[in-house]
Every structure is written in C-alpha cells, then in structure tokens.
Amino acid sequence: MTSRRALLIVLAVGSAVKLLAWLTLPLIVTNDGAYYLHWGSQLAGGRWPDLPDTRTPGYPVFVGVATLLFGSSPMGLLLAQHLLGITAAVCAWKIGRDLGGPKTALLAGLAVALEPWLLVLSHYALADAPTAVLLLAAAACVSGPNPRGPPAALAGALLGAAILMRPASMAWAPGIALVVMLSAAPNWKPRLARLAVLGLAVTITLAPWLAFNANRGVPGLARTEGLALWGGLARSGLLEPESDAIDSLPDDLQQRARRLVDSERSEDALLTLFRDIGRTDRINRGELAAAWSRDSIAADPMGYLRTTGHAALWQSNAMLRSSPYRHDETLWQMRRLGTPETGTAAPNFSTGHDLPVLETYIDTPGVGPLAWLSRNWPLGRFQWPHVPAAALTLVAIGWLAWRRRWQHAALLAGSFPIVIGHAILLQPFSRYSVSAWLLWCTGAAFAFSVCLPRAIALVRHPVLQRSEDRPERGA
Numbered sequence: 446m447t448s449r450r451a452l453l454i455v456l457a458v459g460s461a462v463k464l465l466a467w468l469t470l471p472l473i474v475t476n477d478g479a480y481y482l483h484w485g486s487q488l489a490g491g492r493w494p495d496l497p498d499t500r501t502p503g504y505p506v507f508v509g510v511a512t513l514l515f516g517s518s519p520m521g522l523l524l525a526q527h528l529l530g531i532t533a534a535v536c537a538w539k540i541g542r543d544l545g546g547p548k549t550a551l552l553a554g555l556a557v558a559l560e561p562w563l564l565v566l567s568h569y570a571l572a573d574a575p576t577a578v579l580l581l582a583a584a585a586c587v588s589g590p591n592p593r594g595p596p597a598a599l600a601g602a603l604l605g606a607a608i609l610m611r612p613a614s615m616a617w618a619p620g621i622a623l624v625v626m627l628s629a630a631p632n633w634k635p636r637l638a639r640l641a642v643l644g645l646a647v648t649i650t651l652a653p654w655l656a657f658n659a660n661r662g663v664p665g666l667a668r669t670e671g672l673a674l675w676g677g678l679a680r681s682g683l684l685e686p687e688s689d690a691i692d693s694l695p696d697d698l699q700q701r702a703r704r705l706v707d708s709e710r711s712e713d714a715l716l717t718l719f720r721d722i723g724r725t726d727r728i729n730r731g732e733l734a735a736a737w738s739r740d741s742i743a744a745d746p747m748g749y750l751r752t753t754g755h756a757a758l759w760q761s762n763a764m765l766r767s768s769p770y771r772h773d774e775t776l777w778q779m780r781r782l783g784t785p786e787t788g789t790a791a792p793n794f795s796t797g798h799d800l801p802v803l804e805t806y807i808d809t810p811g812v813g814p815l816a817w818l819s820r821n822w823p824l825g826r827f828q829w830p831h832v833p834a835a836a837l838t839l840v841a842i843g844w845l846a847w848r849r850r851w852q853h854a855a856l857l858a859g860s861f862p863i864v865i866g867h868a869i870l871l872q873p874f875s876r877y878s879v880s881a882w883l884l885w886c887t888g889a890a891f892a893f894s895v896c897l898p899r900a901i902a903l904v905r906h907p908v909l910q911r912s913e914d915r916p917e918r919g920a
Contacts (some may be wrong), residue, residue: 587624
C-alpha cells in the first residue's frame, strides 16, 4: 500500500458516499438556517446584509459564494458542502500520512469519508460542517515535518475563516500555533518567523470584520451577553432561585424566571425569556446573566463540576442516563434528515420564518438507503463512538510524546480545547465539537495502525528502535 493508492481509495469512497447523499437526501432548513440563506442570497446579489451583532459573516459569505457558483437551490448548497466533505477526507489522509504512513492515511481518510455525523451536518444550512472542515484543513497544513511559510500562512487564513464561521474556533489557535513552534526547524528563528506568519494570516483574515464591528460599537467578533453559560446552567437546572438577579426583574419576568428555575426548561422558554430581558429598559442583560451565573455556580459548585463532566460527554456525542439535560439535538438532526416534518411550509423546513428566499430552497423528502439509515441505523441511537475515539487519540498523544514527536502530539492534543471550552459553558449541543471528532478519527487510526502493532511488538521484542516509529512516506 502506498500513500497515493490510499488517497485514491479515500477519494473514491468519499466521492461515492457524498454523491449518493447529494442525490437522495434533502437540505434541512432550521430557524438559524433560514436567516443564513437570506443573508447569503443578499451577498450573492451584491448587497451587504444587516447582520445582527451576535453573528459573524463566515457562513453567510459561504452561502453567497455557493449561490454564485452553483445557483440558489438546495442542490447547489449541498454540492458546495459535500465538496468540503471530500476535502475533509483528503485532509485526514494527509494528516494520517504525516503521522504514521500509508496505513494510517487510509484508515484516517476512510473514517472521515464515512463519518455519519459530518454527512448529516452537511445537509443542514448551518455553519458546523464547513467550520469543522476548515479547522481540519488548517491542521493538515501544519502536520508535515517542516511547515514553512506558505503552509503556515494558509493555516492561518483557514483558521481565521473558521473563526468567522464560529468564533469558538479560536480554541484551536493555541494548538496550531504550538504545532508550528514544535516543527522540525534547525533553530528557533525560523520557528518564530513561521509563528509570525501564522498570526499575521489570522489577523489579516479577521481584521476587516473586527474593523466593521468597531465602527458599529460591537466589541470583538460578536456580542454574546453571557447567554452560553447562563443558558447552560438553565438547561441543567442549576440556576440559583435566590439570586438578586431575579429580584431586579419586573414582576412578569420574575414569574417566568422562577418557572424556568423550577420546571419549565424548554429551549423556547429559555430563549424567549432571555430575549425579553434584553428588551426591558434599565436592565443590562449581559451583566444580569453574568451575575446570575456567578450566583448559581457559587451556590452549588459541586453540581456545576458534575454537570461539566456531563457536558464533556455531551460534546463527545454521548449522554449518561443521569445527565441533567436529556435532549440530544444531534441525534434529532440525524433522524430528522430521513423524516419529513409535518405542519411546516415544506417537508425539509424546520422553521417558522417566512422569508422570500426560502421558496428557492424547498426540497423533497429523503429517499433511498441513507434516508432509511438516518431514521433507523443503530449507530444513530448508539451515542458513544466518539468517546473511544477520544480515548484512542489520548493513547496516540502519549505514544507520540514518548517518541518525542512533540509536533504531532500537539497536533492531536489541539482537538481537545474546543470540547473543554464548551463543557465549561455546559453546552449540550454536540455539533459544536464536530471539528474535534474529525481529528479524533485520525488519532484513532494512528492508534490502530501504529501504536497497537508497535506495543505488541515491544512486548514480544523489548528492544525496539526509536527510528522504527518514523512515519513511512509512500510513493
């Protein structure tokens, strides 16, 4: 097996799966997706959309470019997102080759090409799948033994684009920077130069948007106002009922806030209350949410720590029976892809928004084997495949560190901060961490193809030359 042959197999399998999905599965439009399509159509028409200060422009720009290239239709947007899915498989092949040679490259590329959750998310008008591919591509740019200036610059541009898709992608920045610093350069000067190139590329990519936000009085990439942590505490039943924040609300909002604390923890009740607090005069919603979150954590620190552990599993696509939050949005998304939703304007719509652009995105229900699998496949109900993948990635990191391959150990370790960050915020939506799952596929492939065989060989033959652990480079 050579690296080239492994690439051809990955391309063939990935293209076949994506083609089948493109031809048989619909584009699902959610509430957020409806506005992404609206903003993207405005960009394609040469008009800058009125983006709210809580959003970044990455995915609307992607939709706009896809519209210009492939037309305003569900098939056009799906084609763009599936082309990115094939790119992800190639990036996994490249990282696998740099880590462990052709066998690792083949396993990693096939794992990402067949990754069912990436396939499902590619059929939603949401930023998660494109963001994950951009981050994996950035990692692939610096996975080689000596990533010089151009790969570092491309990695920085891709990282910046991912941040404009989802600001939480900043969690990947330290890991990619560390990979560049630990690369095989003769001394520290070229390493620092490459780090500067990486940072400059990220800065150039983000600068126009940061300047635009500064001109309209928005700090940083987007305004958050503390919804993430406060919402995580609310969903988990950890909001403090005696917080002074409740007493500062008008009477009608106080009653709704207490109902939210006591029992009514639906997503609609949570978001509606947060929206209405923001519309109340003389109340700073961001300060109120931050104070209420602090009071809640201080009142039950052990409960917060326990739920953080649960949230780490949620971000790893797994839920325990004891989890305080029970709704698995990603599992719903998988099943929704194969099941038309009744009572909506179109079978592929999961939104009540009525925007003119949506008429061009009406799609038919899914047909064929993939639609059936999305409804019935046991793996869709078995929520744990990424937990062992994460464990195997930790094994791979330990092995690489033992072999003093610090660059590649840092590369795989860079997948965990985004999971940890969302866990600290108690976020249950596992699609936020799909970028980590893709790199875990590569880590698991390395563990299977290199770590396990070498460990067996080490047991049988205690003298194992460190040079044997160098990655093979196929033709």
